Amino acid sequence: MERKVVIELRDVRRDFQVGSETVHALRGVSFKIYEGEFVTIMGTSGSGKSTLLNQLGCLDTPTSGEYLLDGIAVRTMRRSQRARLRNRKIGFVFQNYNLLAKTTAVENVELPLMYNKEYNARARREAAIKALEAVGLADRLEHKSNQMSGGQMQRVAIARALVNNPAVILADEATGNLDTRTSFEVLVLFQKLHAEGRTIIFVTHNPEIAQYSSRNIVLRDGKIREDVENHNILSAAEALAALPAPQDD
Amino acid sequence: MSYINLFKIAIKAIMSNKARSFLSMLGIIIGVGAVIVMMAIGQGSKESIRKELSTMGTNLLTIRPGADMRGGVRLDPSAMQTLKQADYEAILSEAKFVKGVSPEVTTSGQAVFGSNNTTSTCYGESPDYLSIKLWNIEEGTGFTEEDVKKSAKVCIVGKTVVKELFPGGQDPVGKTIRFKSIPFRIIGVLKGKGYNNWGMDQDNVIIAPYTTVMKRLAAQTHYNSIVCSAVTEELSDAAIEDLTAILRRTHKLKESDVDNFTIRSQQEFMETMSSTMDTITIILVVAAAFSLLVAGIGIMNIMLVSVTERTKEIGLRMSVGARGLDISNQFLIESILISLTGGILGVLFGGLLTWGCNAIIGYPAVIPAWSVIVSFAVCVAIGVGFGYFPAQKAARLDPIEAIRYE
Ligand SMILES: Nc1ncnc2c1ncn2[C@@H]1O[C@H](COP(=O)(O)OP(=O)(O)OP(=O)(O)O)[C@@H](O)[C@H]1O
Ligand SMILES: [Mg+2]
Numbered sequence: 001m002e003r004k005v006v007i008e009l010r011d012v013r014r015d016f017q018v019g020s021e022t023v024h025a026l027r028g029v030s031f032k033i034y035e036g037e038f039v040t041i042m043g044t045s046g047s048g049k050s051t052l053l054n055q056l057g058c059l060d061t062p063t064s065g066e067y068l069l070d071g072i073a074v075r076t077m078r079r080s081q082r083a084r085l086r087n088r089k090i091g092f093v094f095q096n097y098n099l100l101a102k103t104t105a106v107e108n109v110e111l112p113l114m115y116n117k118e119y120n121a122r123a124r125r126e127a128a129i130k131a132l133e134a135v136g137l138a139d140r141l142e143h144k145s146n147q148m149s150g151g152q153m154q155r156v157a158i159a160r161a162l163v164n165n166p167a168v169i170l171a172d173e174a175t176g177n178l179d180t181r182t183s184f185e186v187l188v189l190f191q192k193l194h195a196e197g198r199t200i201i202f203v204t205h206n207p208e209i210a211q212y213s214s215r216n217i218v219l220r221d222g223k224i225r226e227d228v229e230n231h232n233i234l235s236a237a238e239a240l241a242a243l244p245a246p247q248d249d
Numbered sequence: 250m251s252y253i254n255l256f257k258i259a260i261k262a263i264m265s266n267k268a269r270s271f272l273s274m275l276g277i278i279i280g281v282g283a284v285i286v287m288m289a290i291g292q293g294s295k296e297s298i299r300k301e302l303s304t305m306g307t308n309l310l311t312i313r314p315g316a317d318m319r320g321g322v323r324l325d326p327s328a329m330q331t332l333k334q335a336d337y338e339a340i341l342s343e344a345k346f347v348k349g350v351s352p353e354v355t356t357s358g359q360a361v362f363g364s365n366n367t368t369s370t371c372y373g374e375s376p377d378y379l380s381i382k383l384w385n386i387e388e389g390t391g392f393t394e395e396d397v398k399k400s401a402k403v404c405i406v407g408k409t410v411v412k413e414l415f416p417g418g419q420d421p422v423g424k425t426i427r428f429k430s431i432p433f434r435i436i437g438v439l440k441g442k443g444y445n446n447w448g449m450d451q452d453n454v455i456i457a458p459y460t461t462v463m464k465r466l467a468a469q470t471h472y473n474s475i476v477c478s479a480v481t482e483e484l485s486d487a488a489i490e491d492l493t494a495i496l497r498r499t500h501k502l503k504e505s506d507v508d509n510f511t512i513r514s515q516q517e518f519m520e521t522m523s524s525t526m527d528t529i530t531i532i533l534v535v536a537a538a539f540s541l542l543v544a545g546i547g548i549m550n551i552m553l554v555s556v557t558e559r560t561k562e563i564g565l566r567m568s569v570g571a572r573g574l575d576i577s578n579q580f581l582i583e584s585i586l587i588s589l590t591g592g593i594l595g596v597l598f599g600g601l602l603t604w605g606c607n608a609i610i611g612y613p614a615v616i617p618a619w620s621v622i623v624s625f626a627v628c629v630a631i632g633v634g635f636g637y638f639p640a641q642k643a644a645r646l647d648p649i650e651a652i653r654y655e
Contacts, residue, residue: 059568059648080572087570098565098652102265112569114250160569 005071006167006199007033007056012065014051014222025051027222028065033168033201038194040210041203043219049203050172052219056201057090057170058082070167087115091161095173097153099145099160105132106141109159116164131159135189151182158189168199175204181243187212187236212236250575252582259583262555263590270587273551276544277591277631278598281624283537285599289614290606291530295523297613301445308479309381309515310347310488312336312496314471316507330471331500331509337475339499346480346488349377352472354462358429360410360455367413371404371428371455373462379405381478389422389437392458400460404428405437407452428455431465444611485514541627544591545635552584552639563643564651573644580643584636585629592628596621 014026025048033039043049054060055067058074061082067074070089074082086092091112099108109128113119119127132141135155145153154174161169171190175183183206191212194200202213210216211234218226263270314331337352344350354373359366372378379391392403404426406414411421425434433455442451463469479488489512496510556563563576599616606614 054649057568080574083567083570083572086568092568094652098561100562100565111566114254115566115570115572115575117251164570 003034003036005032006035006037006069007031007201008066008068009055010066010068012052012055012062012067014048014055014060015063025222026055026062029219029222029224030065031217031224031227033199035199036194036197037215038190038200038213039202039215039217040213041201041217041219042205042207042210043225045205047219048222049219051222053170053172053201053203056168057092058085083115087112088164089167091164091166091169093154093157093161093169093171093174095176097145097150097157097177099153099156101146102144104142104144105137105148105156105159108145108156109163111160112164127163128159131163132156134162134193135159149182150178151185154178154182154186155189158186158193162193162198168201169193171200171202173203173205175206175209181240181246184236184240184243188240191236212239250571250578252578255575255579255582256586258579259586262559262583263586266555269551273548274587274591274594276547277541277588277628278595280537280541280544281592281595281628282598282602283540284534284624285596285616285620286602286606286614287530287533287537288620289599289603289616290612291526291533292617292620293606293612293614294526294530296615298519298523298526301519307482307515308485310477310479310485310492311513311515311518312475312477312492313511313513314474314509315511316509328509330469332472332475333470336496336499337472339495340475340477340492343495344477344488345491346484347477347492348480349381350475350477351375351378351381352459353378353474353476354459354467354469355473356429356462356467358466360414360426360428362414362424362426365414365416367410367453369410369428369453369455371457371462371466373459373467374456375459378456378476381476384442385440386437387440388420389435391437397458397460400464401458402431402433402461402465403436404433404455404457405439406435406456407439407454408441409450409453410455411438429466433457479514482516485516489514538627541631545588545631548584548588548631549635549639551587552580552636553642555583556580556639556643559643560646560651560654563646564648564654567646567648568652576646577640577644580640581633581636584639585632588628588632588635589625592625595628596624599624 009030012026012029013024016023016025029052041049041052051060055062056069058069062075065075069085072085074085077085100111106125106128109131110124113124113127129138129141132138135158137152137155137159140148140152143152145156148156154177158174175186178186187209190200190202194214202209204210210230213230214233215229216226217224312332314329332352337350340347340350351374355370357368357370360369375397376391376393378384379386386405389405391405392401395401396403406421406426414426415421415424421435421438423435425432427433439452439454439456445451459472477488477492479485492512493508497508500509502509566576603614603616606612
């Protein structure tokens with residue numbers, strides 16, 4: 001069966017000029033990511049993971065090379081066109097949630113749709129509620145960001161990444177701020193989204209997480225060192241169940 | 250993003266920082282309030298000048314010694330003593346378009362009755378004076394040509410003089426007061442006129458025959474001025490021409506000499522006053538407008554702080570698809586909202602000050618409707634003008650750096 005290519009990188013390079021020195025953060029990265037893949041990206045600190053994710057997320061432009069998102073060439077786009085692309089095709093999940101302060105869960109999830117004229121207030125709210133239900137927060141709609149736990153905040157952030165029905169969800173250290181148990185809860189959620197057919201790219205430091213994804217790419221010094229498919233995907237739900245029960249004291 | 254949503258975001262941002270928002274509005278409030286009250290005072294003055302013009306008679310003509318002084322040149326005293334009895338008599342017998350003439354000699358001093366005294370001004374006039382000035386006697390009578398001929402020591406007094414010298418409420422008519430030690434018998438009391446536009450109490454007057462004032466009080470043989478009234482307002486200019494010809498002859502001026510007197514019509518005088526008022530108003534409004542400029546800078550400052558504080562939020566908005574335009578609109582609307590709210594409060598503040606002017610000081614200030622509209626327009630302009638730079642700064646942020654900002 002012919003699989004649909006969501007992301008294609010061709011020899012993407014990204015140089016940063018720091019004073020008189022040039023930092024080569026990405027030194028020619030090429031790969032294709034197909035629809036429905038759950039890809040983890042690993043590598044040591046400074047290996048270029050975030051830089052790569054910023055290219056994929058249209059937040060940054062490669063110095064050279066070509067990037068096709070859903071078949072669209074991104075590198076030569078204007079700033080406002082890239083903003084539109086982020087709005088329609090991409091969902092971001094950040095390490096530190098990045099929710100708007102003093103704002104309810106629904107309003108936070110509505111945010112991307114605010115920049116989409118095709119949604120009116122009602123459609124926006126409906127979509128936001130649906131996304132919150134999908135992450136298991138149907139009972140926290142009107143909670144403000146400061147009234148939620150880290151895990152809940154991250155789930156709101158995931159709902160926000162889902163709400164525009166993006167071509168790909170990009171997560172940078174999405175479990176980095178969470179304890180083991182909550183990390184697994186979030187991972188269960190990502191696996192659920194994966195099972196629903198979503199394309200996910202998940203940057204992480206934690207090698208264990210690679211076992212729960214369908215493919216793992218390892219970066220070193222801005223180059224791909226390893227790119228393997230995982231045919232034996234572990235279930236995060238099972239792992240979560242196997243964790244020692246939370247201690248109440 | 251839709252403007253309604255941008256508006257909501259701006260309101261939320263303003264409300265979440267109430268004290269700071271109010272402080273940044275304060276400059277606008279004070280500035281707009283000042284502009285409004287200045288314009289109200291200017292407008293009120295012009296209106297009351299117009300009103301006064303109609304009650305005082307628009308056909309009043311005033312002849313003063315010396316050449317036209319609007320240039321502001323100081324003259325030597327002898328040039329100010331050119332109006333003499335010969336001029337008066339010539340006008341009386343020859344002037345064509347004039348229906349009343351009065352020489353005028355004024356002197357200020359103390360008026361005393363019993364143990365009461367007050368500072369007042371004594372006007373030496375002819376019996377025509379009251380009709381020229383459209384002034385009526387409330388009680389008693391005016392003086393006559395006979396009194397003028399005899400330099401009789403009689404006078405008519407204004408309401409203020411009555412109030413000061415007869416605080417007990419006695420009937421002043423028939424009483425003898427002293428003005429600069431000279432006894433004057435009061436034969437009449439004038440109707441009250443109140444204050445004029447320049448805050449002068451028009452009722453603080455004593456009017457006596459000009460001959461009496463010249464001989465007994467001022468010890469001078471020239472007049473300070475001559476007032477007359479043209480037959481009609483339309484004939485004012487003809488009357489001025491006629492009077493000029495008469496006076497040039499009595500003053501024996503050669504063809505090449507400039508007039509050594511000035512004749513002004515009431516109309517002209519009021520126009521001069523009105524344009525002076527305009528100039529003063531403009532100066533005051535410009536001064537107030539400068540405070541708006543300062544207020545605008547204050548708003549810019551607050552907006553820059555706001556942009557910096559919300560760098561992370563801007564980064565997030567950009568990462569979920571906000572374009573630079575969406576971000577700059579967001580901040581522009583916030584700054585417009587701040588300055589427009591300030592403007593609305595400022596208009597209310599100006600209204601309050603204007604009300605205070607009327608109710609407390611008694612100054613007739615009137616807010617012209619257009620000044621309110623102009624204020625709002627200016628506030629929007631300030632919001633856009635001073636919000637533009639911070640908004641651009643926000644729009645140009647790099648989303649990656651912005652979202653990492655702590
Ligand atoms: N804006 C920038 N200017 C200059 N150099 C940069 C910039 N962003 C990244 N770099 C450099 O590029 C390299 C890759 O950085 P990147 O943030 O992608 O690493 P990473 O793999 O995400 O690391 P970590 O695991 O610590 O998050 C590093 O050497 C970094 O110093
Ligand atoms: Mg990183």
